[in-house]
Amino acid sequence: MTAQPRRSDARRNRARLVEAATALFDEVGTDAASMNDIARRAGVGPGTLWRHFPDKDALTAEVVGRSLDGLAALAAELPGSPDDPDFLRQWVSALVRHITRYRGLAVRYAEAARSADGPLGARCRAVEEAAAGLLERARERGQVRADLTAPELIRLATAVAWASETAAPSDTTARLLDLVFEGVRPH
Amino acid sequence: MTAQPRRSDARRNRARLVEAATALFDEVGTDAASMNDIARRAGVGPGTLWRHFPDKDALTAEVVGRSLDGLAALAAELPGSPDDPDFLRQWVSALVRHITRYRGLAVRYAEAARSADGPLGARCRAVEEAAAGLLERARERGQVRADLTAPELIRLATAVAWASETAAPSDTTARLLDLVFEGVRPH
DNA sequence: ACCTGAACACCGTTCAAGT
DNA sequence: ACCTGAACACCGTTCAAGT
Numbered sequence: 001m002t003a004q005p006r007r008s009d010a011r012r013n014r015a016r017l018v019e020a021a022t023a024l025f026d027e028v029g030t031d032a033a034s035m036n037d038i039a040r041r042a043g044v045g046p047g048t049l050w051r052h053f054p055d056k057d058a059l060t061a062e063v064v065g066r067s068l069d070g071l072a073a074l075a076a077e078l079p080g081s082p083d084d085p086d087f088l089r090q091w092v093s094a095l096v097r098h099i100t101r102y103r104g105l106a107v108r109y110a111e112a113a114r115s116a117d118g119p120l121g122a123r124c125r126a127v128e129e130a131a132a133g134l135l136e137r138a139r140e141r142g143q144v145r146a147d148l149t150a151p152e153l154i155r156l157a158t159a160v161a162w163a164s165e166t167a168a169p170s171d172t173t174a175r176l177l178d179l180v181f182e183g184v185r186p187h
Numbered sequence: 188m189t190a191q192p193r194r195s196d197a198r199r200n201r202a203r204l205v206e207a208a209t210a211l212f213d214e215v216g217t218d219a220a221s222m223n224d225i226a227r228r229a230g231v232g233p234g235t236l237w238r239h240f241p242d243k244d245a246l247t248a249e250v251v252g253r254s255l256d257g258l259a260a261l262a263a264e265l266p267g268s269p270d271d272p273d274f275l276r277q278w279v280s281a282l283v284r285h286i287t288r289y290r291g292l293a294v295r296y297a298e299a300a301r302s303a304d305g306p307l308g309a310r311c312r313a314v315e316e317a318a319a320g321l322l323e324r325a326r327e328r329g330q331v332r333a334d335l336t337a338p339e340l341i342r343l344a345t346a347v348a349w350a351s352e353t354a355a356p357s358d359t360t361a362r363l364l365d366l367v368f369e370g371v372r373p374h
Numbered sequence: 375a376c377c378t379g380a381a382c383a384c385c386g387t388t389c390a391a392g393t
Numbered sequence: 394a395c396c397t398g399a400a401c402a403c404c405g406t407t408c409a410a411g412t
Binding site (some may be wrong): 005006007009010015044045047048051083 | 375376377378379
């Protein structure tokens with residue numbers, strides 16, 4: 001989201017920072033990766049990091065941005081699939097997979113989605129719009145409760161992502177998602 | 188959980204620390220309340236706090252312990268209620284209410300429930316056993332999916348608590364809980 | 375136009391020195 | 394037996410000084 005700098009050394013520094021942040025997010029998670037660590041890994045001073053990205057949200061948005069955009073694009077494709085009764089669940093599953101990509105991302109995503117401002121919040125709004133479109137189609141086919149809203153669906157997806165982040169076995173994600181879709185009560 | 192000290196000044200310090208922690212948890216949440224802040228508020232040095240409670244989990248367990256014990260007791264009473272079809276939901280609702288009592292508690296609870304050790308983890312195990320008992324009774328009456336386990340139910344409750352913690356309006360808790368019980372799909 | 379790195383107030387945590 | 398408070402390595406964040 002943040003604009004590309006003009007000077008070539010600045011562009012190189014920026015690229016290195018995003019690369020270092022991505023690597024550290026991958027290794028230790030969003031929270032444990034400190035700004036100073038990221039700057040050190042990129043081989044620049046802390047001031048340079050703060051100059052390129054005003055806060056951690058901006059940096060996070062840069063790292064996960066492309067993946068979030070892909071989600072909106074995926075939403076545009078899915079409803080075309082020939083009457084798959086589970087296309088909504090598939091998309092939500094993809095959303096959960098994205099949020100669990102880095103440890104700690106669920107919290108940042110939830111906060112950004114609530115305030116809806118900042119570079120990450122803007123991305124969340126786009127995802128919410130995509131969800132709203134899918135939800136409408138699912139509703140027409142009677143595949144979801146009529147009163148379910150897009151923010152609620154996303155909040156549930158984020159909650160599932162958070163829960164499988166703190167859980168021990170990683171395969172529980174699908175199970176939790178199933179429980180949310182089918183409900184705790186018997187159908 | 189931590190043993191009461193013998194010397195009277197130590198006992199007084201301990202009581203003041205728990206009081207200060209409770210107040211700060213209430214005002215700014217579990218995370219924002221730093222150990223140094225708590226010690227300062229209690230009028231003691233940081234070393235005294237660390238002597239009484241080896242880590243923040245022990246302190247948290249002391250603050251929320253009685254409330255958690257009450258939950259296990261509540262589980263023993265509920266099934267007696269004359270065939271209320273929603274007694275399980277009522278108990279889970281009480282669990283969620285407890286976890287949302289202090290901001291940041293959901294994360295600590297989830298981590299303690301996973302590792303199951305430490306003073307907070309011990310309490311989580313007791314809650315899980317209570318949930319297992321309720322779940323069995325609910326299953327006999329056909330009120331829940333036959334394959335639902337107690338850890339899963341608690342994980343869902345914790346996830347709902349976490350979600351309503353990060354959400355803007357506080358009344359969404361009941362709504363999220365309803366979605367989890369009834370499911371996203373129409374019944 | 376951009377980078378450097380010292381600096382500030384904080385954090386969790388420990389531990390020698392006291393009473 | 395228990396408390397004190399200085400100390401350490403860290404954190405996020407800023408900003409004068411450089412090129």
